[in-house]
Amino acid sequence: MTVTEEATQTLVGTSAPRKEDARLLTGQGSFVDDITIPGMVWMAVVRSPYAHARIRGVDLTKARAAEGVVAAFSGSELADDWMAPLPMAWPVTEDINNPSHYALAADKARYAGDGVAVVVAASRGLAQDAAELVEVDYEPLPAVTDVEAALADGAPIVHDEFGTNRCYTWPLAGGEDVDALFAEAEVTVEERYRQQRLIPNPMEPRGVIASTVPATGEVTLYTSSQIPHIARVTLALGTGVPESKLRVIAPDVGGGFGSKLQVYPEEALAIVLARRTGLPVKWIEERTENALATHHGRDMIQEIALAATAEGKITAVRVRLTVSMGAYLMIITPGTPLLGAWVYGGAYDIKGYSFECSGVFTNQTPTDAYRGAGRPEATYAIERAVDALARKLDKDPVELRRLNLISEFPHDLASGLTVDSGDYHATLDRALEMLDYDGFRREQAERRERGDTKQLGVGFSTYLEMCGLAPSRILGALRYVAGGWEAATIRFLPTGTVQVLTGTTPHGQSHDTTFAQVVADRLGVGYDEIEVLHGDTSVVPLGMDTYGSRSLAIGIAALCSATDKIVAKAQRIAAHGLEVAEADLQYEAGTFRVRGTDRTMTVKEAAFAAWHAHDLPDGLEPALEETAVYDPSVFSWPGGTHIAVVEVDAETGVANLVRYVAVDDVGTVINPQIVDGQVHGGITQGVAQALYEEAVYDENGTLVTGSLVDYLVPSAAELPSYELDRTVTQSPNHPLGAKGVGETGTIAATPAVVNAVLDALAPYGVTDIDMPASPERVWRAIQEARS
Amino acid sequence: MRQIALTVNGERHEADVEPRELLVYFLRERLGLTGTHVGCDTSSCGACTVLLDGESVNSCTLLAVQADGGDVTTIEGLAGHGQLHPVQQAFHEQHALQCGYCTPGFVMATVSLLKEQPEPTEAEIRKALEGNLCRCTGYVNIVKAVQQSAAAV
Numbered sequence: 033m034t035v036t037e038e039a040t041q042t043l044v045g046t047s048a049p050r051k052e053d054a055r056l057l058t059g060q061g062s063f064v065d066d067i068t069i070p071g072m073v074w075m076a077v078v079r080s081p082y083a084h085a086r087i088r089g090v091d092l093t094k095a096r097a098a099e100g101v102v103a104a105f106s107g108s109e110l111a112d113d114w115m116a117p118l119p120m121a122w123p124v125t126e127d128i129n130n131p132s133h134y135a136l137a138a139d140k141a142r143y144a145g146d147g148v149a150v151v152v153a154a155s156r157g158l159a160q161d162a163a164e165l166v167e168v169d170y171e172p173l174p175a176v177t178d179v180e181a182a183l184a185d186g187a188p189i190v191h192d193e194f195g196t197n198r199c200y201t202w203p204l205a206g207g208e209d210v211d212a213l214f215a216e217a218e219v220t221v222e223e224r225y226r227q228q229r230l231i232p233n234p235m236e237p238r239g240v241i242a243s244t245v246p247a248t249g250e251v252t253l254y255t256s257s258q259i260p261h262i263a264r265v266t267l268a269l270g271t272g273v274p275e276s277k278l279r280v281i282a283p284d285v286g287g288g289f290g291s292k293l294q295v296y297p298e299e300a301l302a303i304v305l306a307r308r309t310g311l312p313v314k315w316i317e318e319r320t321e322n323a324l325a326t327h328h329g330r331d332m333i334q335e336i337a338l339a340a341t342a343e344g345k346i347t348a349v350r351v352r353l354t355v356s357m358g359a360y361l362m363i364i365t366p367g368t369p370l371l372g373a374w375v376y377g378g379a380y381d382i383k384g385y386s387f388e389c390s391g392v393f394t395n396q397t398p399t400d401a402y403r404g405a406g407r408p409e410a411t412y413a414i415e416r417a418v419d420a421l422a423r424k425l426d427k428d429p430v431e432l433r434r435l436n437l438i439s440e441f442p443h444d445l446a447s448g449l450t451v452d453s454g455d456y457h458a459t460l461d462r463a464l465e466m467l468d469y470d471g472f473r474r475e476q477a478e479r480r481e482r483g484d485t486k487q488l489g490v491g492f493s494t495y496l497e498m499c500g501l502a503p504s505r506i507l508g509a510l511r512y513v514a515g516g517w518e519a520a521t522i523r524f525l526p527t528g529t530v531q532v533l534t535g536t537t538p539h540g541q542s543h544d545t546t547f548a549q550v551v552a553d554r555l556g557v558g559y560d561e562i563e564v565l566h567g568d569t570s571v572v573p574l575g576m577d578t579y580g581s582r583s584l585a586i587g588i589a590a591l592c593s594a595t596d597k598i599v600a601k602a603q604r605i606a607a608h609g610l611e612v613a614e615a616d617l618q619y620e621a622g623t624f625r626v627r628g629t630d631r632t633m634t635v636k637e638a639a640f641a642a643w644h645a646h647d648l649p650d651g652l653e654p655a656l657e658e659t660a661v662y663d664p665s666v667f668s669w670p671g672g673t674h675i676a677v678v679e680v681d682a683e684t685g686v687a688n689l690v691r692y693v694a695v696d697d698v699g700t701v702i703n704p705q706i707v708d709g710q711v712h713g714g715i716t717q718g719v720a721q722a723l724y725e726e727a728v729y730d731e732n733g734t735l736v737t738g739s740l741v742d743y744l745v746p747s748a749a750e751l752p753s754y755e756l757d758r759t760v761t762q763s764p765n766h767p768l769g770a771k772g773v774g775e776t777g778t779i780a781a782t783p784a785v786v787n788a789v790l791d792a793l794a795p796y797g798v799t800d801i802d803m804p805a806s807p808e809r810v811w812r813a814i815q816e817a818r819s
Numbered sequence: 820m821r822q823i824a825l826t827v828n829g830e831r832h833e834a835d836v837e838p839r840e841l842l843v844y845f846l847r848e849r850l851g852l853t854g855t856h857v858g859c860d861t862s863s864c865g866a867c868t869v870l871l872d873g874e875s876v877n878s879c880t881l882l883a884v885q886a887d888g889g890d891v892t893t894i895e896g897l898a899g900h901g902q903l904h905p906v907q908q909a910f911h912e913q914h915a916l917q918c919g920y921c922t923p924g925f926v927m928a929t930v931s932l933l934k935e936q937p938e939p940t941e942a943e944i945r946k947a948l949e950g951n952l953c954r955c956t957g958y959v960n961i962v963k964a965v966q967q968s969a970a971a972v
Contacts, residue, residue, distance in 0.1 A: 047914070049911065049912075050911070050914065050916075052919065053910070053911045053916060053919075054911075056916055056919030056922055057894075057903065057907045057910055057911060057916065057919070057922060057923075057926065058854065058894065058895065058897075058898075058903070058907065059852065059853065059854015059855070059893065059894035059895040059923055060854065060895075061854070061919055061920075062853075063853075063856070063920065065847075065853070065856075065857070066847075066853035156844075157839070233954060234918070234920075234954055235856075235858045235864065235866060235918065235920040235921045235952065235953065235954050235955075236856070236858065236918070236920040237858070284918075284919065284920075285918065286856070286918045286919070286920030286921075287917075287918040287920060287954050287955055289954065318860050319858065319859035319860050319861065319863075319864075320860055320861075539918055540917035540918030540919070540955045541917070542917070705914045706914065708914070708959075708960075709914050709917055709955070709956060709960060712956055712957035712958075712959040712960065713917065713954070713955045713956055713957045714957075715957055716956075716957035716958070717954070739859070739860070739861045739863070740859045740861055740863035740864055740952070741861045741863055745952050745954065747945075747948065747949045747950070747951070747952055747958075748944070748945040748948045748949065748951075748953075748958035748961065748962065749945045749946050749948070749949040751945070751957065751958055753941070753959050753962060754957065754959055777957075
């Protein structure tokens with residue numbers, strides 16, 4: 033870096049007020065459903081009610097004759113509109129079974145919710161009415177909705193052409209020989225956990241508008257997406273619209289959590305229907321439709337074994353996953369569980385590691401990234417297994433963790449990657465202090481002694497996280513088709529205000545605020561004079577979008593490179609204007625000063641000089657605008673300790689979260705209030721998996737938790753306020769020393785809560801429970817342990 | 820079609836509506852008041868909360884004809900132009916919104932809550948906001964914002 037890293041910082045590290053709020057608080061946001069285009073028509077998708085059915089015929093006669101209908105098509109009628117199937121960007125093995133997946137099914141519906149026909153009509157209501165008139169002749173087929181059943185002999189086959197439901201098997205091993213470490217282990221534990229299927233449920237369902245200029249073939253797609261740039265590339269390939277004529281805009285996006293890290297059938301359909309009709313085509317997902325048609329998360333069986341010494345030192349970890357892909361491979365369906373592959377050893381210093389993951393097709397909504405994507409699953413397995421080992425050795429779970437936590441950095445994980453920095457003991461110490469661990473254990477002992485029906489339990493999660501997706505070379509080695517770099521542009525306008533362009537795409541993360549804070553500090557420009565632009569491929573052509581906690585880790589690293597370039601160019605202009613050598617200038621927060629004098633020129637003054645260009649150094653181009661593209665060399669490694677306290681009513685089985693302490697280390701913090709907010713929300717989604725949420729299918733493959741009435745997204749009434757703190761261990765690989773924070777809470781929380789439930793149930797002899805730990809499951813676990 | 824007349828944010832509107840037209844779509848698509856959002860189709864999420872005659876209601880569960888003769892306040896009508904209502908100000912200061920999609924509903928529900936219970940405890944706030952879902956904030960800062968609003972109002 034050319035900029036002095038110790039430049040005076042005034043905004044980074046403070047809770048600058050959010051730039052996003054003024055419009056969002058007053059109803060002036062612009063979500064997709066808020067956008068209307070003259071002449072716009074509405075699309076409705078006809079979805080299979082069957083989890084598995086042959087499509088014998090689709091009769092559109094009545095739908096086409098219905099009021100206001102513009103067009104209606106079956107899957108086979110649109111077959112020629114596609115240049116390529118929907119994108120699958122991560123063929124994790126050479127021999128992966130990768131079915132062609134088109135926006136509408138033509139031969140077979142493979143999950144309840146699979147689109148089979150589409151209707152376009154004059155209004156939302158008329159499109160829905162006409163969709164009901166489409167007559168599909170289905171031949172129902174046996175369905176499979178359980179990963180292990182799907183691998184059994186005689187299971188219904190989701191994709192006939194493969195003759196098996198196995199999609200791929202992917203291995204990873206590292207460090208010392210794992211079999212030998214297990215053979216010589218004094219203690220082993222073998223555990224089996226179920227990661228239930230989750231429905232991401234961002235509060236804004238998805239929505240799309242495709243609008244064309246028929247004369248030129250230009251297409252503008254508004255979409256509630258985390259990935260407008262990736263969508264542009266892949267939808268151009270899929271629809272044949274030249275990429276240069278396809279503009280994708282993600283306006284205000286009402287949450288994503290991975291579920292909008294996707295290229296969906298409805299985006300492709302809207303484009304081809306706009307092309308066919310010449311009209312702007314809009315589709316807004318209903319919540320019950322979202323439960324079926326937007327990808328799900330998790331859904332796997334985890335087998336994890338630990339080898340340890342008698343004292344409790346873990347030597348090796350062996351993991352085997354069987355993961356539901358659902359019915360099709362979406363953009364990173366196969367790779368999602370592998371994002372956890374390197375961290376099933378947790379924050380522990382182990383010698384040997386082996387991992388194997390099998391992806392399996394089932395007749396269900398496809399799975400893909402959901403907040404944390406692979407890493408919450410990994411953290412859950414290792415944190416629960418460590419507690420199982422503590423139980424087996426009759427050790428305190430905190431002491432066992434202390435014995436095993438990585439304490440020297442950089443640390444080479446047995447799984448093969450290097451953790452650059454951290455201080456796991458410090459977060460554990462601070463969290464225990466906040467909890468008053470001894471005091472808690474005393475109260476717990478008292479309740480146990482008097483046989484209280486309401487028992488307390490405490491659960492720990494000393495996690496590490498791998499995020500900041502991702503070094504392009506590593507992605508390439510893992511067979512992911514794109515890169516992991518990010519771009520930023522800084523543009524000084526003649527009047528001195530600044531536009532910041534980022535290729536990351538926020539959907540709640542406050543980029544407008546934090547990116548401006550960084551630029552304000554590094555360029556000495558007023559916070560209110562900076563506008564951050566994003567989410568429009570014509571405004572910001574270069575970008576890789578937002579997922580995997582990458583906007584700060586990579587997007588702001590690119591931004592820092594761009595400020596460096598701005599300063600370098602401005603410095604030439606300042607040296608010329610002040611008639612000194614560049615080396616005679618000292619730069620600090622937006623001002624160049626001739627060393628030892630009071631002669632100065634600000635970056636803004638240099639920007640104006642660059643614009644009028646009356647007197648620039650020979651050969652220097654006018655205008656002050658710089659773009660930087662940053663490709664990380666390593667992942668980002670946050671870590672910390674989360675502690676959950678639950679109270680379980682043994683008579684009703686109700687487990688309530690009563691306290692939650694989180695001490696995270698995410699390196700340098702740009703905006704404490706925003707980081708706290710990320711952690712709060714992350715924890716809540718992790719708690720929700722532990723206690724409340726589950727996508728349930730019946731034996732026919734029908735989703736029975738298809739609305740917010742049946743699928744329990746927790747409200748404020750179920751949750752306490754969380755107690756947060758941080759330690760700061762700066763990343764040596766980030767220009768600000770920062771680490772990703774968007775997923776930490778979700779990664780850490782789930783095992784902390786389940787470990788706490790099991791701790792509360794220890795007096796009853798319960799040592800295992802499936803998620804969510806619902807009142808019924810808790811109550812049954814107590815009864816079964818008693819009998 | 821039925822003719823209705825109602826007041827929205829202080830302005831009187833007369834319109835012919837289909838009997839099945841929901842109040843939320845009347846507000847959003849007829850009046851262009853897109854600050855009121857639709858988050859579900861089961862009255863579970865509260866994103867569509869508006870005030871009808873001063874009480875919070877889910878506008879996705881009411882037909883426009885049911886609001887005939889009523890006085891509706893939406894997020895757009897809560898404060899004067901360019902101003903923030905104390906509840907909006909508190910949400911801003913406490914970082915009680917992230918993506919902002921559920922926010923208008925929470926703000927309207929909070930206005931209604933504080934009218935009924937000017938000094939709610941944390942437990943009462945959490946209970947009262949049970950009908951509004953947020954996926955971003957974990958509710959921690961929303962609770963703080965309601966507490967700040969209560970002190971300010």
